Amino acid sequence: MRFLLTTFAWPSHYYPMVPLGWALRAAGHEVLVASTPSLVDAIITTGLPAVAVGKDIDIAGRARDGKLHDHERWPTDPNRLNNVQQNLVKQMSHTMVDVADAMTDDLVRFARSWQPDLIVHESITFAAPVAAEVLGIPTVAHTVGMPFAPGMMVKKDGPALLPAYVRLYQKFGVAPRAAPSAWIDPCPPSMRMPGETTAPRLSVRYVPYNAPGAMPTWLIEPPTRPRVCITWGTSAVQMIGDAVTGLLSQAIEAVSSLGVDVVLSVNAATRAALGTVPDGVRVAESLPLHMLLPSCRAIVHQGGVGTALTAGIYGVPQLAVTQFSDQMTVGDVLAASGAGHHLLHDETTVERIKSHVVELLDDQECRKAAKRLQREIASQPAPAELVPNLVELAGRRASART
Missing domain, CATH: 3.40.50.2000 (Glycogen Phosphorylase B;)
Structure with a gap:
């Protein structure tokens, strides 16, 4: 047919x-x-x-x-x-x-x-x-x-x-x-x-399809510190430019100060818009999220539903920092499920993002909720x-x- x-x-x-x-x-x-x-x-x-x-x-x-x-x-x-x-x-x-x-x-x-x-x-x-x-x-x-x-x-x-x-x-x-x-x-x-x-x-x-990619050698071995992924989708910079990079820069500054293994997963356009990133932040340009997230303890993202569900598949606690209406809905639903936290664009500071990520890394109830979401997705x-x-x-x- x-x-x-x-x-x-x-x-x-x-x-x-x-x-x-x-x-x-x-x-x-x-x-x-x-x-x-x-x-x-x-x-x-x-x-x-x-x-x-x-x-x-x-x-x-x-x-x-x-x-x-x-x-x-x-x-x-x-x-x-x-x-x-x-x-x-x-x-x-x-x-x-x-x-x-x-x-x-x-x-x-x-x-x-x-x-x-x-x-x-x-x-x-x-x-x-x-x-x-x-x-x-x-x-x-x-x-x-x-x-x-x-x-x-x-x-x-x-x-x-x-x-x-x-x-x-x-x-x-x-x-x-x-x-x-x-x-x-x-x-x-x-x-x-x-x-x-x-x-x-x-x-x-x-079932996540996050574009093609190759497994980098550094991803083969398990991290020696808790790994936190920061990503901001594939289209936000194209749509709103500097309004995205400001929030993303806050997230990078917050997470990089925690002594964790930080992986910034972005496309070429977002990487170029960001300019310099702090020392110790690994930039994984155009690395498919489904390759990276199994090794992560938490993720900070823009609230895109594809990102949220990909993280859900691997039971990763999430912080959504949102600007668009659909992203806000995703962030609210994640927070209601217990599998993540949600901050609106006008609520964010470096300290607030940092505080939420610390909670994600330490909160066992959030991790249990993330695992429940993982099992639910797998059951479909x-x-x-x-x-x-x-x-x-x-x-x-x-x-x-x-």
Whole structure:
């Protein structure tokens, strides 16, 4: 059978789908990944074939212009957003519709030619359900592992579909698709927001893909001191520049004063933006986190869900220092679980970060909670176990076609 995976050009939204793509290929199915041109190289490095559709939208620029960071605490209940936060959600929604508009024509054209049996799409890649509706095939929305995803939960008196979203369908003479056939959700059950979903939820184990990398020789031997990882994701500097490096520099100063083995895991852009780092801080540029974290006693990070779940897999206590709304949600859920601590951007000082890391290293209850999260993630179905579900959905289309 043929499975089309699609996402907009943001690696952290594509990477959670990679293990499922591998599982489908290993089961003997055809898989292609469609995205706008700037993601094609990243797709190819994951070992899956790529096809470029549409044109790129400057999402990072819109984030900077829209001031999507450094705002007040974001409520975990999406029904309790204040007016400013509601406007930010609308702004982000319009950006995602613009991304879809830039992808849709080419995605529909390619799908008509390639004739997939099912489309698996990152949950806010709205071009995918348009193409699926045109072809009359099912879609499955794949979340990145957040406690909730836009459109996933059933809401009473929810807002009407955006007119711009409806127009994406009207262009092809089809009705808007309000929900997928199923949701694939790698978020551990204990971290999820309560509520009914708009379609059946297929739980899946979060399997980290943190880009390719080689094991450095220094990582082969166990550390002689407690090791603390500091990382700040792959896109924060691109989106908000110096507003990130200030917090990251505070974290580096705090942890490097503790006499622990400090590993700074960042990409090339973040490393360049930081400049000089203190003596004794080991810089591991573009080292996949799943290689590093098994040797760590704690991690300090920006609250990205991929980072948080990768740390969860290895039972590592976490400190999230957050600036964006989704990161704040992750930080709050981690803190509520007992597996980590959370500081907002406007609460941070070197001393406060230092104090939290000391607690993470010493607090046995936090370590036990981190191990509970580890066991919970491990208990979820592996991506390969979802393949029969997707084949069943795709089979409806294949049967109709033959």
